[in-house]
Amino acid sequence: MDINPNLTVDSSKDLVLALDFGGTKLAAAVVDLGKGEIVSPVIRRKTPVAEGASGTLKAMIACGAKALATFDAPQSVQAVGISFGGPVSNDRKTVLQSNHVADWNGAPLVADISRAFQLPALMDNDGNVAALGEWWFGGHRQLDNLAYVQISTGVGGGFILDRKLYRGSGLAGELGHYLVEPDGPQCSCGRKGCLESVCSGWAIARDGRAALAKNPAGCPTLARLSQNKPEAVTAAMVFGACSALDPACVAIVRGALQKLAVMVVNLITCTDPQVVVLGGGITRSRDIFEQYFIPMVQEQMHPFFSGRCQVKISTLNGDELLLGAALLTQEKSQD
Ligand SMILES: [Zn+2]
Known part of the structure; x- marks a missing residue:
């Protein structure tokens, strides 16, 4: 099939x-x-x-x-x-x-x-x-090659190559477990330093909790949103505090998106897609992705691929x- x-x-x-x-x-x-x-x-x-x-x-x-x-x-x-x-x-x-x-x-x-x-x-x-x-309903049906990255509680992805869903031998597209930081944070899969361990809903919430516990003065908006309870911090709160320019939250979000950008530019080098689309709950913070993430990818993309691969945020809202x-x-x- x-x-x-x-x-x-x-x-x-x-x-x-x-x-x-x-x-x-x-x-x-x-x-x-x-x-x-x-x-x-x-x-x-x-x-x-x-x-x-x-x-x-x-x-x-x-x-x-x-x-x-x-x-x-x-x-x-x-x-x-x-x-x-x-x-x-x-x-x-x-x-x-x-x-x-x-x-x-x-x-x-x-x-x-x-x-x-x-x-x-x-x-x-x-x-x-x-x-x-x-691919079919997001306005890309005319394209032959698309890569998709889903960033929500966890991270996943998939490829349309030559107008077919590419499954490899069955497990292609497990992008959450793309290694971005050897010996980095513990991942949900048991390894260390997977993309999901630094850029996912649970990882960003974990870093927000640690930042609030360590120095509430560095994240005043996050302290207000979580009523100063580190255990109540969610990824959405960290993104909200990043928009309000809490220094600690800007650093967390920029650090996470930098790792995501490394994965995406390597993905482009591997598969030469016409478009990379990012979706999932985390990407609903569209302004932050447009302000920080898209420029990171454009700066790091190999010159061969500049201008031939678009990077977009999904408009299908889940x-x-x-x-x-x-x-x-x-x-x-x-x-
Ligand atoms: Zn993993």
């Missing part, structure tokens, strides 16, 4: 239930691929991490059922597309690992979802799903995951 080189949407199968299993939240909605729109309310809830994989699966099935129940014509829905926040097996039937809920490992998620909704189901990891959604999950159902067998 692979994405057809010229992905087309089958109009008889263009209504799809899309499910997004994130590390911190779950989302479900009906997508009309012909219109390129989410056509039901998006049903969201926090991932019930403490209830493990079985509790999370149950919660997602309830979200999906609610999305179908609030859609005018649930009987017209032809398939289920699944985005999973972690690596999946090469045949994309089972979960390999979740860094957030341990007992997902080996779970036959596609079979479980297919049984629950009595519909065919297809799955991929969230980086690949978001790359697909961004919908790329549900839209991309729905697109998985249009995959066609090569045999």
Whole structure:
């Protein structure tokens, strides 16, 4: 199975239930691929991490059922597309690992979802799903080569190369674990110095907490936003305090974005994409990305690539995951 080189949407199968299993939240909605729109309310809830994989699966099935129940014509829905926040097996039937809920490992998620909704189901990891959604629905469908970087609680990514989702031998695009600082901070994967350990929602929150605990005078806005409680600091607060020019928060954000820029310029050198798109919750601080990050990439990019590769922030505001999950159902067998 692979994405057809010229992905087309089958109009008889263009209504799809899309499910997004994130590390911190779950989302479900009906997508009309012909219109390129989410056509039901998006049903969201926090991932019930403490209830493990079985509790999370149950919660997602309830979200999906609610999305179908609030859609005018649930009987017209032809398939289920699944985005999973972690690596999946090469045949994309089972979960390999979740860094957030341990007992997902080996779970036959596609079979479980297919049984629950009595519909065919297809799955991929969230980086690949978001790359697909961004390429097709983010205004880049005419391009042959796109790289996508997702920066939210964790970091992931995906590639469209020659108009196909590129999976390597199955794990291509695990950009969160791109090594940017040997012997750097501890990563969620067990190694040290991965990109995710310096530039992700959890890493930026960790650095904000440390800065506030060490010297509140260096981050007065962060102190106010968190009511002077280091344990309450979030990445969004650190970005807010960076916008307000708290010196410590400007330093944290600039340091994190510098590492991200190193990864992105190397990614451009490796794959020669026409565009690199950055998405995910952290990129909602668009002004900061435009002020700090885009110039960092332009300064460090090899002259060969200047002017031939654009770097953009996604405009889909998170919908790329549900839209991309729905697109998985249009995959066609090569045999
Ligand atoms: Zn890692």
